[in-house]
Ligand SMILES: Cc1cc2nc3c(=O)[nH]c(=O)nc-3n(C[C@H](O)[C@H](O)[C@H](O)COP(=O)(O)OP(=O)(O)OC[C@H]3O[C@@H](n4cnc5c(N)ncnc54)[C@H](O)[C@@H]3O)c2cc1C
């Protein structure tokens with residue numbers, strides 16, 4: 001409810017608190033939220049406050065009324081996110097404007113307040129809305145209830161919020177309101193919600209009542225009503241060598257604005273487009289049994305996916321619309337329900353009493369009473385989906401209406417506009433790269449189940465997960481979206497815009513981070529008023545033949561001749577520098593990246609150039625992943641005379657502008673393999689469990705550069721191998737240091753036995769070593785043993801094939817030194833002391849395991865150079 005409609009204090013409830021009958025002051029919780037996180041926190045807080053017997057109201061800041069706030073509100077809690085670059089969320093714009101202009105005469109001396117700000121520390125300006133509000137309320141005479149709370153969305157924002165509420169807010173409220181709060185206790189009930197509207201279903205839209213007046217139910221619903229439908233005109237792959245199944249795809253998506261009636265048509269180069277992703281048909285199909293829907297149901301049945309639905313209010317109540325209707329059930333599940341997110345507290349509170357199974361009701365009740373368990377289940381690193389959650393809690397059927405109303409809402413994803421309206425006013429382009437990673441095996445979900453069990457919540461089986469995790473929106477855009485489809489989108493301003501003054505512009509990007517700069521070079525080449533200051537682009541990718549996106553456009557923009565010789569800046573790019581992180585010697589692809597270069601390396605090598613750039617009032621734009629942006633900023637701060645302080649100044653003055661986005665979040669510490677210890681388990685048992693976990697673990701692939709002085713080479717091997725018998729025999733050979741199972745030695749070139757005490761043991765001779773790091777108890781390593789033996793046979797004579805067990809301390813140390821333990825086992829590498837080609841990581845922890853012929857082909861590709869460089873003769877086919 002908006003502040004303008006707040007009930008006055010006369011409506012404060014009289015409740016029983018701590019045995020005394022007291023009149024409670026009303027607690028007002030306000031939220032400023034763009035994508036629903038702050039709103040969720042505010043609603044959960046309201047729920048908790050109500051369950052502790054407090055008299056509470058939760059307010060969307062949209063329509064904030066300063067006058068009634070000042071006159072009616074005595075206790076206020078603000079939960080505020082920051083959007084844009086340091087800007088308020090759309091719904092908090094009114095509060096923001098008021099705070100900036102209000103004078104201390106508009107005194108809030110009767111107000112007691114607390115503020116929690118949601119932000120992201122990777123942004124230049126962390127949590128400005130929280131800080132501004134905390135300061136403004138104090139300046140206006142308000143009394144601070146507790147210290148400003150800050151949540152960092154680049155880390156664990158839910159943990160930050162829980163810590164702030166349990167350690168600061170609840171104790172302070174207990175004192176102020178005289179109620180008893182038990183933060184660890186049972187969840188008693190919930191804030192009185194408006195009754196849910198009623199679902200109406202029909203085979204035919206004409207027989208449904210028209211959607212009546214009402215308000216969007218929450219900030220995300222507001223997006224659905226405000227955003228515009230836009231038609232897709234093109235989806236084209238930009239990588240030279242894409243492989244979507246391995247997570248490697250970058251596409252350009254073109255949207256047709258000629259028919260877009262609203263603000264989209266007035267888009268600006270490098271602005272931000274918020275786009276609502278869609279669930280895949282497979283994800284929708286997976287949730288149907290839970291909702292009692294069958295794709296084979298008769299048209300018009302409630303179980304028919306193509307039936308039409310709408311909601312009507314109960315009696316004369318106000319309709320709070322979850323999403324636009326009438327629409328088909330398929331559309332509602334595809335577009336508006338976030339099926340990849342675990343249920344929220346609010347969803348569970350509503351659905352728990354309706355669950356048929358008593359055991360499931362009990363499990364969910366326990367979960368609702370356990371904040372730690374709740375936080376873990378909702379942690380984004382675990383990405384527990386609706387289907388996974390309900391299966392694990394033993395729930396087979398949910399009420400369709402309640403599900404549609406309370407399932408977490410789908411959030412729009414922001415993308416940087418990669419085109420300029422000056423180049424094409426009716427077409428807006430995006431450049432999107434696929435987000436993905438290999439799932440950990442064993443899955444942390446298993447550990448989560450163990451941890452919950454120790455907390456008294458006994459889960460059923462988790463459904464099996466595919467080996468690779470894909471981001472929802474980027475997968476949809478890269479693999480499903482087709483020309484002719486339409487998408488729901490809205491435009492937002494962005495900090496990345498060309499400077500209005502004619503100053504030098506330096507653009508630094510990697511991968512899809514080039515999006516705003518494509519818009520810039522289009523803008524620059526089309527600009528009517530010519531700029532004379534240069535614009536330069538530093539671009540990073542892996543390899544020119546693999547993922548140099550926009551290669552021809554970029555090089556053409558750099559090569560374009562000035563249309564007027566007196567305007568040297570008319571060429572849109574005065575300079576183009578490209579860094580290839582995986583290009584090895586002689587231009588071959590080198591997966592280890594040891595010889596490669598990143599954009600920051602190029603910048604660091606040009607210290608004087610960068611300094612003169614800033615002295616000439618130049619602006620540097622950086623765009624790409626958080627990790628890339630961090631690397632570039634560190635590189636720049638090193639070459640600046642004032643170091644980091646100077647960099648901060650340049651950022652504050654708008655001479656350095658960063659737009660970056662996320663990576664895989666870290667697992668919560670409770671679930672890190674080393675830290676997991678179930679309650680009641682002794683230290684020794686826990687240690688044993690840890691060792692077992694480590695033995696069996698095949699951790700996520702992380703590509704590392706070799707820091708060792710030892711050179712690693714790519715090799716192509718030849719000759720014939722030794723018989724299996726010999727492999728077995730040599731496996732047993734004892735060594736004085738780490739156990740190294742040497743499998744080489746053949747007619748063409750017998751191997752020396754080396755005890756690998758250290759890395760240097762691999763360079764005692766001129767031999768090439770193919771080394772497998774493994775653990776004898778690792779199931780996958782055991783599975784791989786045959787392949788390794790076959791590979792050895794195929795590769796042959798002039799190398800030593802060696803297995804190093806990480807069970808032994810020395811072996812583990814070497815594996816750690818080369819990064820093999822981080823990359824996961826089994827881990828296959830090539831070592832050669834004299835080669836100039838570095839970084840020969842052949843394979844790490846792959847699923848499914850590659851075949852011997854695949855590995856051999858990889859090794860051949862990795863070598864790329866003359867075959868006899870390292871090998872004596874041709875190899876056999878596997
Ligand atoms: C201002 C802005 C501009 C952007 N512009 C672009 C652009 O031009 N082009 C572009 O491709 N992207 C851009 N992004 C990123 C984009 O918005 C999406 O975040 C990205 O496409 C992933 O969305 P998704 O739906 O595929 O993943 P989701 O399903 O939303 O999953 C991503 C979430 O999962 C978690 N996660 C788990 N594993 C990973 C992983 N391996 N990598 C990343 N996240 C992981 C993260 O915490 C993240 O919150 C931009 C982001 C912002 C904030």
Ligand SMILES: Cc1cc2nc3c(=O)[nH]c(=O)nc-3n(C[C@H](O)[C@H](O)[C@H](O)COP(=O)(O)O)c2cc1C
Nearest residue numbers: 033034035036037038081082084086119120126127
């Ligand atoms: C486009 C965008 C811009 C953001 N800008 C900032 C910022 O300038 N400073 C900051 O601390 N956090 C920033 N954030 C982080 C959000 O405040 C944070 O993710 C918050 O949890 C979002 O809450 P919400 O879901 O309620 O909108 C930004 C997030 C996005 C998506």
